[in-house]
Amino acid sequence: MLCQYCGIHDESPNHVLFTCDVARQVWALSDFPTPQNGFHQDSMFVNFSYLFQM
Structure with missing residues (x-):
């Protein structure tokens, strides 16, 4: 799927x-x-973990 904002294909x-x-x-x-x-570029888990720790 194509990002409507930046045009990245992934x-x-x-x-x-x-x-x-x-x-x-x-x-x-x-x-x-x-x-x-x-x-983190690839892991939503790492990103949400950071948010919950904060």
Whole structure:
């Protein structure tokens, strides 16, 4: 499936929520602390684990 925002051909739930350029901008504008090295590119589990720990 193609991401409507950035045009990447491998759209996934992880991409939409964490790694798409638009999602990263939303995270940057929020007051929620993001991981130092950014969200994990391939694992939604790792990303949600981080969110729950925070």
